[in-house]
Amino acid sequence: MTPLPVTVIGGYLGAGKTSLVNHLLRHADGRRLLVMVNDFGALNIDADLIESRDEDTITLANGCICCGMGTELLYAFGDALDRRPRPDALIIEASGVALPDKIAAVAQAEPEMRYAGIVTLADAAHLAALLADPMIGTQVAAALKTADLVVLTKGDLADPAAARREIARQSAAPVIEALHGRAPVDLLLEPRDDASAHSPAAARCGGDEVVTQTAGPLLRKDRQDRPYSRQCRPRPGAQHDGQSDGQSDGQSGGQHGSPEHVGTDHSRAFAQWSAAGGVVDRAALMALLAAPPPGLFRFKGRLRLVDGGALEVHMVGGLVDCRPLAHLQETRAVAIGLAPLFDARAFERHWQRLRAASLNRAQP
Amino acid sequence: MGKTVVFQARKILTMDPNRPIATHVAVRERRILAVGGPDCAEAWGGAEIDTRFADAVLMPGFVEGHAHLMAGGMWRFPYVGYHDRTDPDGTRWPGLDNIEEVIARLRAADAALAPDQPLYAWGFDPIFLPTERLNKHHLDAVTTERPVVVQHSNFHLLTANSAALALAGYTRETNIHGVAKGADGELNGELQELAAMFPLMRRIGVDFRSLASNPETITNYGKIARRVGVTTCTDLHAELGDADLAVLLARTGAEDFPLRLVPTLGAALMPPDQVAPRASALAARSTEMLRLGAVKLVLDGSIQGYTARLRWPGHINGAPNGLWVIAPEAADRLIHTLHAARVQMHIHTNGDEASEVAIDAIERAIQAHGDWDHRHTLQHGQMIDAAMFRRMARLGICANLFANHIWYFGDVHAAKTIGEDRAVRMDACRSALDEGVRMTIHSDAPVTEMAPLFTAWVAVNRLTGSGRCLGPAQRIAVDEALRAITLGAAYTLKLDGEIGSIETGKRADFAVLGDDPLAVDPARLRDLAVLGTVSGGRVFLT
Numbered sequence: 001m002t003p004l005p006v007t008v009i010g011g012y013l014g015a016g017k018t019s020l021v022n023h024l025l026r027h028a029d030g031r032r033l034l035v036m037v038n039d040f041g042a043l044n045i046d047a048d049l050i051e052s053r054d055e056d057t058i059t060l061a062n063g064c065i066c067c068g069m070g071t072e073l074l075y076a077f078g079d080a081l082d083r084r085p086r087p088d089a090l091i092i093e094a095s096g097v098a099l100p101d102k103i104a105a106v107a108q109a110e111p112e113m114r115y116a117g118i119v120t121l122a123d124a125a126h127l128a129a130l131l132a133d134p135m136i137g138t139q140v141a142a143a144l145k146t147a148d149l150v151v152l153t154k155g156d157l158a159d160p161a162a163a164r165r166e167i168a169r170q171s172a173a174p175v176i177e178a179l180h181g182r183a184p185v186d187l188l189l190e191p192r193d194d195a196s197a198h199s200p201a202a203a204r205c206g207g208d209e210v211v212t213q214t215a216g217p218l219l220r221k222d223r224q225d226r227p228y229s230r231q232c233r234p235r236p237g238a239q240h241d242g243q244s245d246g247q248s249d250g251q252s253g254g255q256h257g258s259p260e261h262v263g264t265d266h267s268r269a270f271a272q273w274s275a276a277g278g279v280v281d282r283a284a285l286m287a288l289l290a291a292p293p294p295g296l297f298r299f300k301g302r303l304r305l306v307d308g309g310a311l312e313v314h315m316v317g318g319l320v321d322c323r324p325l326a327h328l329q330e331t332r333a334v335a336i337g338l339a340p341l342f343d344a345r346a347f348e349r350h351w352q353r354l355r356a357a358s359l360n361r362a363q364p
Numbered sequence: 365m366g367k368t369v370v371f372q373a374r375k376i377l378t379m380d381p382n383r384p385i386a387t388h389v390a391v392r393e394r395r396i397l398a399v400g401g402p403d404c405a406e407a408w409g410g411a412e413i414d415t416r417f418a419d420a421v422l423m424p425g426f427v428e429g430h431a432h433l434m435a436g437g438m439w440r441f442p443y444v445g446y447h448d449r450t451d452p453d454g455t456r457w458p459g460l461d462n463i464e465e466v467i468a469r470l471r472a473a474d475a476a477l478a479p480d481q482p483l484y485a486w487g488f489d490p491i492f493l494p495t496e497r498l499n500k501h502h503l504d505a506v507t508t509e510r511p512v513v514v515q516h517s518n519f520h521l522l523t524a525n526s527a528a529l530a531l532a533g534y535t536r537e538t539n540i541h542g543v544a545k546g547a548d549g550e551l552n553g554e555l556q557e558l559a560a561m562f563p564l565m566r567r568i569g570v571d572f573r574s575l576a577s578n579p580e581t582i583t584n585y586g587k588i589a590r591r592v593g594v595t596t597c598t599d600l601h602a603e604l605g606d607a608d609l610a611v612l613l614a615r616t617g618a619e620d621f622p623l624r625l626v627p628t629l630g631a632a633l634m635p636p637d638q639v640a641p642r643a644s645a646l647a648a649r650s651t652e653m654l655r656l657g658a659v660k661l662v663l664d665g666s667i668q669g670y671t672a673r674l675r676w677p678g679h680i681n682g683a684p685n686g687l688w689v690i691a692p693e694a695a696d697r698l699i700h701t702l703h704a705a706r707v708q709m710h711i712h713t714n715g716d717e718a719s720e721v722a723i724d725a726i727e728r729a730i731q732a733h734g735d736w737d738h739r740h741t742l743q744h745g746q747m748i749d750a751a752m753f754r755r756m757a758r759l760g761i762c763a764n765l766f767a768n769h770i771w772y773f774g775d776v777h778a779a780k781t782i783g784e785d786r787a788v789r790m791d792a793c794r795s796a797l798d799e800g801v802r803m804t805i806h807s808d809a810p811v812t813e814m815a816p817l818f819t820a821w822v823a824v825n826r827l828t829g830s831g832r833c834l835g836p837a838q839r840i841a842v843d844e845a846l847r848a849i850t851l852g853a854a855y856t857l858k859l860d861g862e863i864g865s866i867e868t869g870k871r872a873d874f875a876v877l878g879d880d881p882l883a884v885d886p887a888r889l890r891d892l893a894v895l896g897t898v899s900g901g902r903v904f905l906t
Contacts, residue, residue, distance in 0.1 A: 013691055041635040056634075068635055071603060074558055075573050078566055096691045105559030109540045110566070111533040135673075135692050135717070138684065 003114040003323070004081060005089045005190045005314075006107035010100035010143040011121030012130055016153035017093050018042045019181030020121060020188075024091060025049070025064050027185045031192060032063035034087035036076055038095050040068035077106050081113070089116065089189055097139045101146035108319075116190050117298075117316040119183075120147035120173070125158035127166050144171040148317025149187060149297070152177045173317070174297065174338050176269050187270055190314065191300045191334040270297070273335040273344040275351055279304045280331065281358040282311060286322075288350055289315045295341030301333035306358040366393040368411035369901065370404065375880055376422040379850050379865035388413075389422065391872040394652075394900035399866055416903065421880045423846065424865050425595025425873030425897055426816040427853035429764045430710075430743050430806035433599040433627070436585030437575030438486050438810050442473040445487030445517055447772075449813055452587035454906060463495055463502055466514070470506040482511040482528070482568035487810075489517040491776075498523045499546070500553025511568055517811075518669065522561055523553045532564040577608040582615040586623040590904045592815040593875030593894040595624060596854070596863055600710060600743065601660045602627035604646060616653040622897055622904040624653050624873070626857050628660040628710050632690065636698050640705035652871075652900070655859065658708040660743075661698065662689045664718035667746060667781050668773050672715030674747070680783035686715060696725040699740075703729035708858065709740045710764075716747035723755050730759060739802070741856045746790050747782070753792070753799035762856045765791040767805035767823040768812040770835075774828035788835030793823045797844060804853035805845070817881065820845035821890035842886050872901040 011017050021035055022044060037043060040056055043066060051059045057067040065087065069076050073092075080090050090113075094100050100118045107113040120143045123130075130140045144150060150167050152160055155177045167175055176183060280303050289299060292315070299315040302325060310328035314321040335347055369391050376386040376399070383399055390397040390405035398404040405411040439451045444466045447459045460466050466488065474483055483506070490497055503512040503525035511528035515521075524532070529551050534543050536550055542560030546552040555561045565571075575581045589597050602608070604627060616625050629646060631639045639659060647657025664686055665671025670679060671686040678685055689712075690698070702709055703726065713719040719742055726740055741762040742748065746769060748756070756763065769777070769791055778787035789795070796803040805823050807814045823845045828834050840848075854864030863871050878893030896905035 013694060039635045039637075041637045069633070071573065071633055074562055074565075075571070077562065078571070081566075096694060097688045099687070102557070102559065105541055105557070106562050109532075109543070109559045110563045135721075136688060139688060 001086060001112065003112055004086060004107075005114045005116035006092065006104065007089065007116045007188055008092045008094055008100040008104045008107075008118045009121065009188075010094045010098065010118060010147065011096070011151075012123070012126075012136070012140050012143070013096040014126065015096075015121035015123045016151075016178075016181050017121055018044075019153075020119075020151065020178075020183060021066070021091065021093055021181070023181040023183065024185060024188065025060060025062075025066060028062055028064050029185060029192065030062075031088040031189065032085075033065070033089050033091055033189075034080055034083065035064065035066040035091040035093070036069050036080070037066065037093040038069060040066075073103060074106070077110070077113075081110075088192075091189075094143075097136060099139070099142050099146065101142075104146075114190075114314060114321050115316065115319055116314070117148040117188070118146055119149045119151060119188050120144050120171075121151045121153055121181075122163060122167060124152050124155045124160050124163035126154075127163045131166060131170070141170045144173070147171055147173040148319075149173055150175045151183045153179065153181065155179065174295075176338070184269055186272065186336055187297060187338075190316075191272075191298065191336065269339055271295075271337050271339050271342050271344045273337070273347045273351075275333045275348070276330060278331050278355050279306045279358050280354050281306045284354050284357045285313065286320070288354060289313070289320050292318065293337075293342070293347055293350060295337040295339070295343070296335055296347065297338050297342070298336040299333070300335075302328055302331065303333065304328055304331045368392040368397060368405050368408060370402070370411045370413045371417055371422070371874075371898070372402065372413055372415050373417040373422045374419055376866060377424075377846070377880070377882065378867060379424050379847060380867040382867070386866070389866055389872070389874075391898075391901040394872055394902075396866060396868055396870050396872050398868055416905075417876055420895055421877040422866070422898075423593070423875045423877060423881070424850040425863065425871075425899065426593045426849050426875050427804070427857065427859070427864060428589070428594045428597040428806060428809070428814055428816060428849075429741075429804045429853035429856050430600050430766075431597055431809040431814050432601065432811075433581060433585050433625075434572055434575055435588060435810035435814060436583070437572065437578065437581040439584055440580075441570075442469060442483075442485045443487045444469055444485045444514060446489045446492035447813070449487065450588075450591060452584040452591075454591060462493060463498055466498065467502055467505055470503070470512060470514070474507050474510070474512070477510070479510070482513065482531075482570075483507070484513045484515065484568060484570050486515045487517050488514045488523070497554075500525050500529065500551065503528075503553060511564075513564060513568060513570075520557060520669070522555050522564070524555060524564060525553065528564055528568070529553065531567045534563075573603070577605075577611050579611055579615050582612065582625075583621070585625075586621050588809070588814055589623045590897050591894060591906050592817070593877065593897055594814065594816060595622070595871075595873035595875070595897050595899045596857070596859065597623055597625060597814075598710075598857070599625060599627040601630040601662070603633055604629050604642075604656070609646075609649065612654055613649070613651065617651060619902070621653065622899040622902065624655065624859075624863070624871075624899070626655045626658070626859075628658040629656075631659050631661045631698060631702075631709075636694070636701065639698065640702055640707050643702070643707045644705070655857070658710060658857070659702060660710045660712065661695065662712040663692075663695055663722060664688060664713060664715050667714050667769075668776055670781065672747075673717040673721075674715040674782065675717045675720065679781060681780055685717075688718075692721045695721060696728070699725040700729045700732065703738060703740070704733040706736055706738070708738060710743050710856075711740065712743045714744045714746050714766075716749065716752070719745055719748050719752055723752060723759065723761060726761055727755070727759055735760065737858075739856060739858055743806075744808075747786060748792060748796070749789060750792070750795045750799060753796050753801050757800040762802040762804075763796050764804050764806050764853070764856055765793055765796065765823075766808060767791050767793065767819050768807050770826050771822045771829060772812055774826075774834040775830045775832075778828075778834060789838060790835065791823075792835075792838045793840045793844075793848070794838040797840060802852065802855045804848045804856055806853075815890070816849040817892050817894065818890040820849050820881075821886075823848065824886050824889060842882060842889065845889075846881060872898060874898040876905065 310325035512525040544554040851864035
């Protein structure tokens with residue numbers, strides 16, 4: 001059976017986890033999500049989206065299911081795996097002091113699950129005080145440190161730049177800003193199975209499609225399909241290189257891939273690249289993912305290999321999950337990167353070199 | 365009017381100051397009608413005398429204020445621990461102090477198991493085995509035909525054989541935190557922490573949750589309790605869904621079931637705003653033998669696991685402070701809400717910082733919503749000092765101290781966790797009593813074996829596993845310890861009006877003892893024979 005991708009949402013009380021869950025449920029984009037939350041009662045789902053609800057489960061018209069943990073976490077994982085039909089993805093909302101990596105570790109260990117990332121929310125208004133709190137500071141810091149992506153919330157109530165500096169002291173994870181939980185779903189979850197179907201070789205940056213040099217028909221994607229890109233508050237200065245931000249600490253200086261570089265405007269928050277067709281060389285691909293290009297956040301590929309086999313590969317935040325496939329019609333790959341660091345055109349060039357390496361190996 | 369029976373005993377320790385000692389107790393309609401001599405029931409029309417206990421000593425049935433129903437579920441699996449344990453049917457399983465003995469017991473269990481069943485064993489504790497650490501090769505020597513899984517006593521680790529590792533899909537190439545490897549890069553069989561254990565536990569089908577709703581588990585819990593003189597026992601963190609509740613009601617209502625069960629609802633298992641309504645709904649379902657309505661909260665972890673929340677100066681080995689299971693401010697809100705709804709709380713606090721957070725929260729809740737006879741109880745409370753006990757006494761907060769820790773982990777605490785200065789005042793029974801705190805002591809079974817006389821022995825002697833007395837100033841007298849395991853525990857469960865002493869009107873619940881605990885050498889209190897119990901006038905001898 002298809003492995004169940006698991007995303008863990010961390011962050012202290014009031015950081016906006018519930019808002020993010022609400023947002024995910026509204027923008028599941030065809031995915032049948034199973035969302036397990038701590039406080040079922042705190043969810044505020046529009047009545048017209050709800051198909052049915054009972055004491056501890058809400059079924060949405062879009063196929064998503066939201067339920068309370070209702071039991072110890074491990075049993076909740078077991079229940080999620082036993083659910084039929086199996087959901088497309090499992091989202092776990094961790095408690096305010098939980099260590100998200102301990103939860104996500106289950107997804108790494110369990111063969112029927114797949115690690116799909118830790119997203120930790122941080123409240124710009126309260127983060128500094130929380131980190132300094134002798135009682136809960138270490139647990140708040142741990143949730144940041146283990147995150148693959150930090151979503152900075154309430155940037156309208158406080159200075160996001162100061163909060164970004166606090167985060168950079170705790171975590172190497174990239175940071176994006178989002179108000180009211182409106183973070184881009186494509187960053188939080190694995191790409192959908194058909195995410196690469198729109199174009200054999202097209203790279204999109206936000207709403208702007210970027211045509212790469214690979215031949216093939218192109219399908220234009222309408223930028224209106226990303227409603228959150230209009231709901232998020234653009235951060236001044238986000239349109240150009242984050243170096244102008246004035247961050248001064250030595251924490252990120254000299255590192256490429258500094259988290260400071262990513263803006264709030266989701267039309268610029270991430271870029272997507274996809275490709276179809278061809279065969280790849282496993283070793284060359286692993287080498288690429290082991291030293292990923294700047295800004296590459298997720299990679300998903302169902303790939304035909306040069307030696308005749310096939311492979312499903314997922315990468316998030318530097319963690320690679322690689323499993324053989326019995327058979328595969330056609331290679332498809334998607335990469336999601338954080339703007340402006342991620343350069344879809346450059347990634348396309350990496351991909352072409354990868355395929356060229358395969359061809360060389362196939363025809364020695 | 366029901367039949368009256370007078371039980372004759374060599375001696376009856378009543379815990380009732382009006383008549384501390386007696387020889388006869390008259391029972392009618394499951395309750396105590398009269399206490400005194402052979403003629404105690406004369407005024408009530410007389411009665412037949414039951415002489416079964418003529419050579420025995422009766423006490424009020426013991427009350428275990430902190431244990432878990434899971435203790436009754438573990439015995440379907442073989443026990444391979446270092447300490448002796450008695451199973452529900454009375455078989456004493458000697459502690460195993462070397463790996464060869466562990467293998468031998470597993471081989472015997474393997475031979476008795478159906479071919480398609482995994483072999484799961486529990487209670488193993490490597491810190492007590494000085495030899496080589498248990499690994500997959502030892503367990504492959506048991507069998508390679510079926511998965512073999514040895515759960516360590518703390519439930520955070522297990523050791524698996526090759527067949528079990530294969531079942532979980534773990535190989536030499538596996539690179540997952542908690543899947544341990546030897547120096548040769550091969551899996552050594554040890555799986556650390558829940559994540560690494562999850563795939564295997566799921567595939568061998570060991571689910572402790574299902575144990576709780578199993579009638580056999582409840583029956584075994586009753587048997588365990590009966591053997592150690594317990595007539596009222598908690599299950600201190602229960603899900604209590606409708607299906608579980610139906611099984612619990614049916615089983616505890618059976619005429620052959622010897623135990624009054626007090627399950628407390630795990631607050632973390634539901635949204636905060638649903639806890640109080642659910643607790644109230646459960647309270648309305650209470651019966652004589654199943655008492656519902658109280659709630660359990662867990663604030664921190666364990667001291668020996670370095671996950672308890674400690675105040676300054678923290679851990680003696682420099683380990684970082686422990687982990688909150690619930691954020692202090694969320695705990696504060698929940699305590700506030702539950703206190704306002706008049707729901708009694710049992711609050712797990714091992715470290716002193718966690719205890720202080722709980723006391724602060726209860727104090728604020730009382731200021732906001734008034735004092736009522738709440739009897740909120742700090743469970744474990746192992747590092748509560750005299751000043752905190754004074755606050756607790758003023759606020760009406762009870763303590764259920766983990767006395768057994770002194771014997772099981774006292775040496776470890778002095779040497780490795782909190783150091784000598786605080787270890788000598790751990791589980792400070794003397795301070796609690798001196799400061800006027802209502803207190804009891806517990807086993808936390810299955811973490812340690814349920815046996816109130818053993819727990820009393822620890823509180824009286826404070827001997828550690830190595831035989832030293834850890835904190836003599838915190839020892840309590842035998843009569844104080846006996847009160848703690850009867851009326852003391854009953855008070856924390858709000859049952860002191862019904863049980864905990866032998867006096868007219870209370871439930872006819874007795875522990876039947878082979879000797880007088882006040883007469884034996886206090887150093888031998890733990891060896892005192894328990895012959896069985898009387899529960900609601902029904903005799904359950906072992």
